Amino acid sequence: MRKLKAIPGRSFPMGASCYENGVNFSLFSKNSTLVELWLFDQPGDEEPSHIFKLDPGKNKTCYYWNVFIEGIGEGQLYGYKVHGPFDTVKGRRFDADKLLLDPYCKATVEGEYSRKRAIFPGNNTKYAMKSVVVNGTDYDWEGTSPLRKPYKETIIYELHVKGFTMHPNSGVDEELRGTYRGVIEKIPYLVSLGVTAVELMPVQHFDTQHAPHELTNYWGYSPISLFAPHPAYSTDRSPLGPVNEFKDMVKALHKNGIEVILDVVFNHTAEGGELGPYLSFKGMENRAYYILDQQGHYQNYTGVGNTLNANHSVTRRLIGDCLRYWVSEMHIDGFRFDLASVMARDETGTPVSNAPVLWEIDSDPVLAYTKIIAEAWDAVGLYQLGHFTGDRWAEWNGKYRDDIRMFMKGDKNMVPTLSNRLTGSRDVFKGLEGRDPNQSINFVISHDGFTLNDLVSYNTKHNQANLEDNRDGMNVNYSWNCGVEGPTDDPGIDTLRLKQVKNFFTLLMISQGTPMFCMGDEIRRTQQGNNNPYCQDNEISWMDWTLVENNAELLEFVKGLIAFRKSFPHFKEDIYWTDIRHGVSLVQWHGTRSFQPDWSYDSHSLAFTLNHRTAANAIHVMINAYWDPLEFEMPGKKRAQKGWYKVLDTSVSTGFWHEKDREKMDSQLCRLEPRSIVIGITR
Numbered sequence: 001m002r003k004l005k006a007i008p009g010r011s012f013p014m015g016a017s018c019y020e021n022g023v024n025f026s027l028f029s030k031n032s033t034l035v036e037l038w039l040f041d042q043p044g045d046e047e048p049s050h051i052f053k054l055d056p057g058k059n060k061t062c063y064y065w066n067v068f069i070e071g072i073g074e075g076q077l078y079g080y081k082v083h084g085p086f087d088t089v090k091g092r093r094f095d096a097d098k099l100l101l102d103p104y105c106k107a108t109v110e111g112e113y114s115r116k117r118a119i120f121p122g123n124n125t126k127y128a129m130k131s132v133v134v135n136g137t138d139y140d141w142e143g144t145s146p147l148r149k150p151y152k153e154t155i156i157y158e159l160h161v162k163g164f165t166m167h168p169n170s171g172v173d174e175e176l177r178g179t180y181r182g183v184i185e186k187i188p189y190l191v192s193l194g195v196t197a198v199e200l201m202p203v204q205h206f207d208t209q210h211a212p213h214e215l216t217n218y219w220g221y222s223p224i225s226l227f228a229p230h231p232a233y234s235t236d237r238s239p240l241g242p243v244n245e246f247k248d249m250v251k252a253l254h255k256n257g258i259e260v261i262l263d264v265v266f267n268h269t270a271e272g273g274e275l276g277p278y279l280s281f282k283g284m285e286n287r288a289y290y291i292l293d294q295q296g297h298y299q300n301y302t303g304v305g306n307t308l309n310a311n312h313s314v315t316r317r318l319i320g321d322c323l324r325y326w327v328s329e330m331h332i333d334g335f336r337f338d339l340a341s342v343m344a345r346d347e348t349g350t351p352v353s354n355a356p357v358l359w360e361i362d363s364d365p366v367l368a369y370t371k372i373i374a375e376a377w378d379a380v381g382l383y384q385l386g387h388f389t390g391d392r393w394a395e396w397n398g399k400y401r402d403d404i405r406m407f408m409k410g411d412k413n414m415v416p417t418l419s420n421r422l423t424g425s426r427d428v429f430k431g432l433e434g435r436d437p438n439q440s441i442n443f444v445i446s447h448d449g450f451t452l453n454d455l456v457s458y459n460t461k462h463n464q465a466n467l468e469d470n471r472d473g474m475n476v477n478y479s480w481n482c483g484v485e486g487p488t489d490d491p492g493i494d495t496l497r498l499k500q501v502k503n504f505f506t507l508l509m510i511s512q513g514t515p516m517f518c519m520g521d522e523i524r525r526t527q528q529g530n531n532n533p534y535c536q537d538n539e540i541s542w543m544d545w546t547l548v549e550n551n552a553e554l555l556e557f558v559k560g561l562i563a564f565r566k567s568f569p570h571f572k573e574d575i576y577w578t579d580i581r582h583g584v585s586l587v588q589w590h591g592t593r594s595f596q597p598d599w600s601y602d603s604h605s606l607a608f609t610l611n612h613r614t615a616a617n618a619i620h621v622m623i624n625a626y627w628d629p630l631e632f633e634m635p636g637k638k639r640a641q642k643g644w645y646k647v648l649d650t651s652v653s654t655g656f657w658h659e660k661d662r663e664k665m666d667s668q669l670c671r672l673e674p675r676s677i678v679i680g681i682t683r
Helices: 115-119 161-165 179-186 185-194 242-253 280-291 313-328 340-344 357-361 398-409 415-422 489-508 550-565 637-642
Strands: 005-008 013-018 022-028 032-041 049-053 064-070 077-083 107-109 131-132 158-159 195-202 204-208 223-229 259-265 334-336 371-374 394-396 440-442 514-518 587-590 605-610 619-624 628-634 644-649 668-671 676-682
Touching: 022 280, 032 064, 049 064, 064 371, 077 280, 107 223, 161 179, 161 280, 179 185, 179 242, 185 242, 185 550, 223 242, 223 313, 242 259, 242 398, 259 313, 280 313, 340 357, 398 415, 398 440, 398 489, 489 514, 489 550, 489 619, 550 644, 605 628, 605 668, 619 628, 619 668, 628 644
Parallel strands: 158 195, 158 514, 195 259, 259 334, 334 371, 371 394, 394 440, 440 514
Antiparallel strands: 005 064, 013 022, 022 064, 032 049, 032 077, 077 131, 107 131, 204 223, 587 605, 605 619, 619 676, 628 668, 644 676
């Protein structure tokens, strides 16, 4: 056994910090009576190699337990056992039988982890996750760094690290499937698609066992170690392997001009409520990390049993330190905050207008160039879309998603609303002066709900595989199956579905704001009607790469559409198209007759001409969501003299025409087939 020496440590930095002759450990636990630091040689060890009992007189500074261990370094496995009172009314739930993860640990190993052992009474050491000491300063980034792309040049692709390459038909070597290295293998696909950023579904280490009926938590919205990359996504399962492989992935994406945005979860953890496991925070200082009522019960604003106490000073600092770490040490370009409105609640759960944690993120100098994107609602009705805290926050535009869906399926009285969604949703963000319209993250599909193919193939959810009797998942999807529920052999219905998919992609890419779409929607990936497959770690959720060939027409259409958006400055404006500048706006509205938009209750059509302050080209868009053909009058004589050239027609198999193939359009009338969109440009 190694001979190690313990001396009083320092309270800062938090977590485990490497020095030349050893490691400093610092842990916040205000109300504990004794803290033990346990060191391990292997992830599944039941007995530690060393135990250090920290003396409150020598090893506690204010609320922080600290010790310096000479003779250890990077890669050392460790955990804490924390002694203290068990008084649920006061919110204290100490249990010295449970081995706990360091809230600040930068890497973890699962070993023989068992969630049940962390719930049931008794010692769980053998079956507990262990923390890993990480130095990380010697990684070679090869001169790469975060890319700092503005929103107006950003196209986001929401991606699940495992699901992207896990399917046997992915073409990725078996040992790389479902991993960070697997994503690297598919970078050429992402580059060819034209996206500029990947938004990774949760990669903070999460509890895969946090799911009902012995299913698997696949999505990852069940975090337990906020600084550590999920180890199961690494081919190298050594203690430091996941950290290095994650960095390899980020570096490779940056080399190819693709930003990395993390979907982060700072609203709850995998520890659940009263009957949940002891993994970390609950056994460290329960009341500091979770919102509790006066009786010590967990307040559940997230739908999963607990709510992180984001505006407690200690938790707020943890969140800030975590974000700064992912940016400075892991080179992350931005964050999407899951259920971000939870972070607008104070320590009693009451919504506040200027939540400290949100302002601190907004104004943090380390995060100044990163993207910060809010899902501006929570699970119990706090809806802050359009009036989220601060100036920098971009927001997932849930109104865009719903209104575009309703318009395209043929709902009435949607044309006035459509015009707002196409032009940056000024009506939603009207209270924010000087706001960049590109801070609206526009999407029709995200991980949460139907895939785009399923949106046009199912009227209702089909979640029986989740073993919740189809009660889970959203009941209101604003979907339309085009006449048959689910798969069909009817070529007419399938043609209509493909056209609707093209329509959705077209509206997304021509709308003002930052577009986001979901992994596989460009090749009609299906989840078989399941709109909540969070627990489906199987082919229901994985990317089916045979669809690349089977739906090559759609894939080429999407590539062309993305290239079109990136080629024209009209879609890179940082002022609203509807703003009046020098007596005119950049957008002119039409109906089937020029300059005569039909805003009526029964209207299903709209057209607009988009101009630019410096570009010679004008772009003319005609949208027919009606079930019969319509003839649209082309803009007047001045435009006709320049000549209109067709770029896109969602009703034909070609769909998109690149510049050399564009055909000249009739100068007076353009016939649009039912439920179709046509775009023309002047040369």
